Amino acid sequence: MIAHLTERAKALEPLGWTGRRAEWIALACFHGGVFTRQQWTSFLGCHHETVGRAVRKMVAQGVASEEKPHGINGIGRICRIHGRKVCRALGAGDRRRRRITSPAVLMRRLLALDYVLEHPRLPWLPTDADRVAAFEALGIERRILPQRVYRGALGGLRRFFPLDLPIALDTERAVFVYAEPGHETTMALRSWGAAHGDLWKALWDLGHKIEVVAVARRWKEDHRAGRVLASWARYPRPSEIDEETRSEVARIEQAIIGGDVRVLDEYGGLQAALKRAVALEKRARRRAGRGLTERVATWRTVRLAGARFWWEA
Numbered sequence: 417m418i419a420h421l422t423e424r425a426k427a428l429e430p431l432g433w434t435g436r437r438a439e440w441i442a443l444a445c446f447h448g449g450v451f452t453r454q455q456w457t458s459f460l461g462c463h464h465e466t467v468g469r470a471v472r473k474m475v476a477q478g479v480a481s482e483e484k485p486h487g488i489n490g491i492g493r494i495c496r497i498h499g500r501k502v503c504r505a506l507g508a509g510d511r512r513r514r515r516i517t518s519p520a521v522l523m524r525r526l527l528a529l530d531y532v533l534e535h536p537r538l539p540w541l542p543t544d545a546d547r548v549a550a551f552e553a554l555g556i557e558r559r560i561l562p563q564r565v566y567r568g569a570l571g572g573l574r575r576f577f578p579l580d581l582p583i584a585l586d587t588e589r590a591v592f593v594y595a596e597p598g599h600e601t602t603m604a605l606r607s608w609g610a611a612h613g614d615l616w617k618a619l620w621d622l623g624h625k626i627e628v629v630a631v632a633r634r635w636k637e638d639h640r641a642g643r644v645l646a647s648w649a650r651y652p653r654p655s656e657i658d659e660e661t662r663s664e665v666a667r668i669e670q671a672i673i674g675g676d677v678r679v680l681d682e683y684g685g686l687q688a689a690l691k692r693a694v695a696l697e698k699r700a701r702r703r704a705g706r707g708l709t710e711r712v713a714t715w716r717t718v719r720l721a722g723a724r725f726w727w728e729a
Contacts, residue, residue: 421446421542427505431477436460437470441497442506446542447532447582448525450496450516454719455526459533471495487519490722494522508543519725520597527595527631528582530717538584538591544576550585551615554622560614579608589625589710592616594641596632598725602644605630606690609648610669616709625710633723638714645712647697661696668693 425438433441440459444451456467474480479499485491496516497503516522532540541547551561564578577583584591594608609628616626628648630641668689671679683689 424506424542427507428502431479431502431505432473441474441502443532444495444529445497445502445506445508447529447540448580449498450494450522450525451529452491452494452526452719454492455530455533456495458719485519485522487726488523488723489726490724491526491720494526520599523597523633523720523723523725524579524581524595526720526723527597527633527717528580528593530719531593531595531629531631531715532582534715539586540582540584544580547583548576554619556615556618556622560618562608562611562615581608588623589627590616590619591627591629594628594630596630596637596641598634598637598728602640605641605644607672609644611673613666613669627711627713628709629712630714631717632714633717633720635716638716642714645709645714649709649712661699665693665696 421439421442425433425442428434428438428441437460440456443459444456453464453467453471456470457464460467471480471482474495474497475482477499479502480495480497482493482495485494516525532538541550548558548561552558558576561576562578563574563576566573566575581595582591582593592612594605596605599605619626628645630638630645632638632641667679668683670676671689672686680686680689683692
């Protein structure tokens with residue numbers, strides 16, 4: 417049983433879904449909105465045809481579609497939940513995650529769901545509202561949470577935790593999951609970590625243990641992410657960093673996140689700014705001991721191990 421789903425899944429009864437099947441739909445909707453038949457079969461521990469019938473029922477209801485994923489081979493067809501009545505019944509609102517903008521985004525969502533599926537007993541915060549409320553309840557201000565403002569048609573809409581990756585929180589521990597879809601560099605991982613830096617420091621100051629997990633499908637992404645996470649584990653705790661170093665690192669991180677070209681140009685561009693931040697971190701590590709994170713780890717999927725982007729074939 418997944419604690420945060422039990423009550424919410426009951427809201428799907430008027431749509432004809434109950435028990436473990438309703439819990440799965442809630443789990444998939446909250447954690448990415450897409451899934452493979454193999455993932456649902458693993459969750460229920462049943463025959464694949466049982467899941468096949470359930471998928472066909474969702475499609476017939478008009479709340480989901482099943483299709484071959486664009487740009488990805490090796491995982492069969494993907495089921496995508498897009499029915500507004502399902503999201504609204506679950507209290508998820510009209511969620512952006514119904515849209516898939518690229519193969520990398522699809523893979524990231526599948527990987528994130530796979531990790532949650534494998535670790536069902538962690539106290540996951542399934543929605544952005546749940547996450548913001550949980551951290552505010554600890555006295556953490558919204559301004560330090562990862563966020564992005566969307567311009568244009570969305571009219572300056574502010575989204576917290578824009579990558580929508582899994583976060584678990586209890587009274588002693590916070591778990592942050594990063595899903596690595598298969599980027600050729602660690603830039604995205606480092607940017608994600610920079611965006612969470614102030615939040616992690618605030619949690620550490622409150623006495624919470626911080627765990628960071630990188631989820632990958634191939635050995636090379638697993639290995640590359642592991643090196644980055646290992647450096648974070650050695651990063652000095654806030655009280656052990658001198659104010660001048662802390663201020664400069666924060667300035668570089670904010671410039672990267674916000675795309676502040678003026679500040680980046682002061683360092684000779686994005687790559688030079690990253691090198692400067694790494695050099696500052698190394699200098700601080702030489703002067704300090706234990707890291708900010710209590711535990712870092714990588715986790716490789718089994719169910720999605722055969723997935724390949726077309727350009728990888």
